Every structure is written in C-alpha cells, then in structure tokens.
Amino acid sequence: MPIVSVQNRYSPTDRQHESVLDHCEREKLAFLPWYPLGAGAALRSGSPLANVAARLHATPAQVALAWLLRRSPVMLPIPGTSSVKHLEENEAAALLELSTRDFEAIARAS
Secondary structure, rough: OEEEEEEEEOOOOOOOOOHHHHHHHHHOOOOEEEOOOHHHHHHHOOHHHHHHHHOOOOHHHHHHHHHHHHHHOEOOOOOOOOOOOHHHHHHHHHOOOHHHHHHHHHHOOO
16 A cells, blocks of 8 residues: 655644655655644744734634645644634634745744
8 A cells, every 4th residue: 555644743833854744745645744733932922923823813823724734735734622613713724824924934933
C-alpha cells in the first residue's frame, strides 16, 4: 500500500519539519500537522497571532489555523475540540483570508 499522508508536529511557531512538508507538496501527500495550534506565548495577547486576530475580529487559534491552511494546499490540520462552539470556531477559521503581510509577519515571528 502506498503512503498517502504524513503527520508531524507543525504550527506557525514550530516549523522544524518544513522540509517534510515541502516533500509532501512535491509528492502530493497529505500533511497532517500534529499540535497545529502550538500553545503558550504564541496565542497570548501581544503576539503576532493575537495582533492579526484582533484586526480580523478572530481568535489567535483561528488565525493559526488560517495560516496553516494558507501555507500549503496539502495541509490538513486536525485541531482538537471540547465543544460544539469550539468546533464551529475552528470551522470558521477556514473562511479567514490572511493578507500576505499578515501571513509573512506570523511566519517571521517563529
């Protein structure tokens, strides 16, 4: 059976597996980021994620998911959730459109 996906830890602030993601893009393999939202300081007030979120009237977690989705067409984040409200918040992240400036500001912050 062929390999169709890879799952590695990856988030806007933890991109140590960037080369694996690039390989997945070339080979058209799905990339499932494990721990896609990261945690801690990246989601706190004043962080680049939080600053972009405030401008977009979104949460830092939504911006993190939107960043991942924009980063690669093979990216399939699977964020955990504990409630329907949280699930709906995660779904709404797919509708956020990050500007190039915001995308790059988040990328530089890691």
